Amino acid sequence: MIEAVELTKVFGVGSTNPSTVLDRVDFRVEQGEIFAVVGPSGAGKSTLARCLNLLERPTSGQVIVNGEDLSSLGSTQLRDARRRIGTVFQSASLLSRRTAADNVALPLEYLGATKVSTKQRVAELLDRVGLADKAGLYPHQLSGGQRQRVGIARALALKPSVLLSDEATSGLDPAATDTFLRLLTEVRDDLGLAVVFITHEMDTIVRVADTVGRLDGGSLVERGRVADLVLDPESPLGQSLRPRGPSADTASGQSAISVIYNSATVPADWLTRIGGNLGIPIAVLGASVQTVDGVSFGDLTVSVPIGHAASFVGSAQELGITARVLDRHQVEVAA
Ligand SMILES: Nc1ncnc2c1ncn2[C@@H]1O[C@H](COP(=O)(O)OP(=O)(O)O)[C@@H](O)[C@H]1O
Ligand SMILES: [Mg+2]
Incomplete structure (x- = not known):
């Protein structure tokens, strides 16, 4: 040592x-x-x-x-x-x-x-x-x-x-x-x-x-x-370690949400489940799955109709998924 x-x-x-x-x-x-x-x-x-x-x-x-x-x-x-x-x-x-x-x-x-x-x-x-x-x-x-x-x-x-x-x-x-x-x-x-x-x-x-x-x-x-x-949305170091995030080219009337999760512990159909529960269309703007030190993690950006962002974040949280609504500035930076 x-x-x-x-x-x-x-x-x-x-x-x-x-x-x-x-x-x-x-x-x-x-x-x-x-x-x-x-x-x-x-x-x-x-x-x-x-x-x-x-x-x-x-x-x-x-x-x-x-x-x-x-x-x-x-x-x-x-x-x-x-x-x-x-x-x-x-x-x-x-x-x-x-x-x-x-x-x-x-x-x-x-x-x-x-x-x-x-x-x-x-x-x-x-x-x-x-x-x-x-x-x-x-x-x-x-x-x-x-x-x-x-x-x-x-x-x-x-x-x-x-x-x-x-x-x-x-x-x-x-x-x-x-x-x-x-x-x-x-x-x-x-x-x-x-x-x-x-x-x-x-x-x-x-x-x-x-x-x-x-x-x-x-x-x-x-x-x-x-x-x-890499799974910590609050960490600047984690942010820079994640491969260049998917672009967030949202249409008007949509909110972009950044989602990070441990793909080993989250049900494979989580996105369909949330969409079904909330009864809203969810578009995937970009996604990647990476493996770091034996842990595979997903990193994606989705868009939901404006007004549904908070409920999406809540539903994701119930499944152990971290979701964060991107503001316009972050969307522009990401895109
Ligand atoms: N022998 C030295 N005498 C005075 N300053 C030094 C010396 N070696 C490095 N520095 C200064 O220490 C700082 C860090 O340098 P360094 O350790 O080479 O950084 P890095 O490898 O991260 O680029 C720099 O500002 C550099 O000018
Ligand atoms: Mg050096």
């Missing part, structure tokens, strides 16, 4: 204008869990990554890995302890004059591993990321996606229990992103890693993360289980 406790980073301490880039950030990620951190550019995500793996000393607060407070260690002990965290950065930052295999070998060489054991471990790692046949190629001979997979192999070289990924899928095409995300969940499952997955790409979060926190101005302003947030 990795835990941040009141993690704070102030740049320019003692100067005339110190700037607080991380402000008492708290979270805990268990083994086998993928925690996503999302936030706009400048929110402090990369600073968080560098404080978590102690490339940067936090100004205050703690980083605890498997029960040990890394932030309290002296530099010799810290060098050892840092092995428990593997990091993949944006565009892998491989050494250009070393082959894929020699890049993966780097952490093992620092550690003083023997040539034979290094060779064997590197082969194992490249095989795991599906690049056994690319061992002798240089970074410029690899695609962006392949370089990121070499980055994962290198991050796993010292058998860490935590994997930290900072914008590792930025700039990858959709197919390479898919491969990277699949590999990430695979190593999480096989090695039981605690993963901190930093990104600004919402759609990647829905695909891999169990939990998510939104970092803004250095603070974690919202967090939760991805599966809960």
Whole structure:
């Protein structure tokens, strides 16, 4: 597990204008869990990554890995302890004059591993990321996606229990992103890693993360289980995690209603039932069903004759469905 406790980073301490880039950030990620951190550019995500793996000393607060407070260690002990965290950065930052295999070998060489054991471990790692046949190629001979997979192999070289990924899928095409995300969940499952997955790409979060926190101005302003947030109509994070909502192009005389529900627990014919009970026509303007972390949820927009919106919301509620009447502004934004 990795835990941040009141993690704070102030740049320019003692100067005339110190700037607080991380402000008492708290979270805990268990083994086998993928925690996503999302936030706009400048929110402090990369600073968080560098404080978590102690490339940067936090100004205050703690980083605890498997029960040990890394932030309290002296530099010799810290060098050892840092092995428990593997990091993949944006565009892998491989050494250009070393082959894929020699890049993966780097952490093992620092550690003083023997040539034979290094060779064997590197082969194992490249095989795991599906690049056994690319061992002798240089970074410029690899695609962006392949370089990121070499980055994962290198991050796993010292058998860490935590994997930290900072914008590792930025700039990858959709197919390479898919491969990277699949590999990430695979190593999480096989090695039981605690993963901190930093990104600004919402759609990647829905695909891999169990939990998510939104970092803004250095603070974690919202967090939760991805599966809960996507079903929460009040959550701004949930809203941005849901795939682009269906458009709400309502005819005049109609009210648009946004509906979110857990499709596993709601009767399949709920819409017909509500329409029948209320005796009104209901038009579906757009709909999607997605599965997040084993929970499938429906997200749709319907329209009902004006004056019937409140009774629709009430009937939906009785079936465990969250419905919210969209005002004209929201309809325009959605459309
Ligand atoms: N070494 C540094 N010294 C001073 N300010 C820094 C330093 N590193 C980052 N910052 C500032 O911290 C803020 C957050 O940066 P960063 O962590 O890179 O954000 P993100 O990765 O979310 O885009 C920015 O305003 C940036 O200018
Ligand atoms: Mg960054």
